[in-house]
Amino acid sequence: MKKKRGLLLACSLLLAVLTAGCGRGTGEAGGIKTVRIYQFKVEISEALAKLKTEFEKEHPDIRLEIQSVGGGSDYGASLRAKFSSGDEPDIFTIGGNNERDMWLEYLEDLSGEAWAKDVKPLAAEQMTVNGKLYGMPMNLEGYGFIYNKDLFKQAGITQKPLTLTALREAAEKLKAAGFTPFANGYQEWFVLGNHNVNVAFAQQPDPESFIAGLTDGSKRFAGDPVFSKWLSLLDLTVEYGNKNPLSTDYNTQVTMVASGEAAMMQQGNWTQGQIDGIDPDLNLGILPMPIDDTPEDNDKLYVGVPSNWVVNKFSPVKEEAKVFLDWLVTSETGKKYITKEFQFIPALDSIKGTEEDLGALGSEVLEYTDKDQALTWNWSRLPNGMPQELSSSIQGYLGGKLTKEGMLKEFQVNWDNLSVQ
Numbered sequence: 001m002k003k004k005r006g007l008l009l010a011c012s013l014l015l016a017v018l019t020a021g022c023g024r025g026t027g028e029a030g031g032i033k034t035v036r037i038y039q040f041k042v043e044i045s046e047a048l049a050k051l052k053t054e055f056e057k058e059h060p061d062i063r064l065e066i067q068s069v070g071g072g073s074d075y076g077a078s079l080r081a082k083f084s085s086g087d088e089p090d091i092f093t094i095g096g097n098n099e100r101d102m103w104l105e106y107l108e109d110l111s112g113e114a115w116a117k118d119v120k121p122l123a124a125e126q127m128t129v130n131g132k133l134y135g136m137p138m139n140l141e142g143y144g145f146i147y148n149k150d151l152f153k154q155a156g157i158t159q160k161p162l163t164l165t166a167l168r169e170a171a172e173k174l175k176a177a178g179f180t181p182f183a184n185g186y187q188e189w190f191v192l193g194n195h196n197v198n199v200a201f202a203q204q205p206d207p208e209s210f211i212a213g214l215t216d217g218s219k220r221f222a223g224d225p226v227f228s229k230w231l232s233l234l235d236l237t238v239e240y241g242n243k244n245p246l247s248t249d250y251n252t253q254v255t256m257v258a259s260g261e262a263a264m265m266q267q268g269n270w271t272q273g274q275i276d277g278i279d280p281d282l283n284l285g286i287l288p289m290p291i292d293d294t295p296e297d298n299d300k301l302y303v304g305v306p307s308n309w310v311v312n313k314f315s316p317v318k319e320e321a322k323v324f325l326d327w328l329v330t331s332e333t334g335k336k337y338i339t340k341e342f343q344f345i346p347a348l349d350s351i352k353g354t355e356e357d358l359g360a361l362g363s364e365v366l367e368y369t370d371k372d373q374a375l376t377w378n379w380s381r382l383p384n385g386m387p388q389e390l391s392s393s394i395q396g397y398l399g400g401k402l403t404k405e406g407m408l409k410e411f412q413v414n415w416d417n418l419s420v421q
Contacts, residue, residue: 032062035324036089037092039068039091039093041307047337051337090318096125096308098380104134106310110136115329126380137348139346141268142374144266148263165293167236180263182241192391192394193388193389196234198302202302207376253267269286286361286368301364301368303375305377338351345365386415393410
């Protein structure tokens with residue numbers, strides 16, 4: 001009996017080793033190769049299913065197997081679990097900078113692909129290491145203050161407020177006309193911890209150097225002039241904002257602007273679809289977020305790449321994976337899906353989108369980007385968990401639990417703790 005149990009145990013162990021060694025197999029069956037794609041933008045999952053059909057018509061020897069995980073699920077954790085179990089996708093999506101570095105050992109160098117030369121420099125930067133490009137940017141997104149042009153006109157505002165003083169004057173006029181100047185969704189951690197405080201990082205003379213200085217101790221939050229200016233802007237939004245901003249969520253914030261109750265909100269072009277669902281005829285634009293009275297420095301939006309397509313360099317079908325990515329950005333069908341179906345702002349110069357495709361907000365973000373009037377997204381450069389900690393401290397300040405000095409001190413303590421982990 002003991003011999004039989006020992007034999008069964010040995011067979012089980014051998015099977016486990018063989019299974020782990022083989023992973024997901026060769027990806028080939030009957031001459032048809034399957035490329036497995038794992039991505040987090042659930043809002044494009046239906047369009048991706050249609051795209052899959054179009055691609056497979058043109059490439060009968062390749063099948064796509066697409067899985068979308070997001071919308072409240074922890075995509076990052078689920079992706080790590082897939083790799084830990086040996087169930088590795090061939091194509092997956094990740095952020096740049098810190099996340100890129102975390103996955104770098106798995107990433108195929110895509111620098112030699114024909115489309116790589118067309119990637120906008122701003123989009124390529126976060127996936128480039130030592131001159132090598134390790135990802136295809138999925139799209140561009142940008143944010144600032146989305147504003148209702150008609151409400152501005154009714155309030156007598158005839159020029160875009162590009163200075164902090166001009167923004168205060170505009171807010172006064174809007175308030176006098178009976179409108180709430182700012183809809184602030186400060187309940188959401190990402191509104192504060194990613195987007196709002198990024199203003200203070202992006203406006204630094206050299207954001208990457210400043211972030212490195214915070215880690216090596218040569219820079220501090222307290223006493224930094226740009227962070228002081230940023231706080232003036234934050235205070236202004238609260239002074240002229242909706243009641244109870246710390247209990248106002250994203251949907252409420254967007255609805256306030258879409259319904260005409262509020263004139264401005266700090267958000268990006270990704271809100272276009274939700275706003276159109278409430279009132280497709282709103283006359284919208286995006287304003288910069290000025291932190292002082294130098295208009296030439298403030299007339300910029302914050303533009304970045306929310307995610308990147310990457311190829312698993314250990315995939316047995318990585319060449320077929322590259323065929324799909326190339327088709328996505330070079331074929332007329334693929335380009336149509338990017339602009340018309342996904343409503344993405346293209347991250348490649350070779351893909352053009354009209355205002356009808358991208359919406360007024362997306363078109364304005366693209367215009368700022370092409371005029372080189374875009375500042376960077378920097379939260380992917382921060383220590384892991386830091387954006388959430390920044391948001392918590394800002395909420396503490398807005399709720400009256402922290403002074404400005406106390407908030408900046410908390411920033412520093414959390415940064416020092418997280419940067420050494």
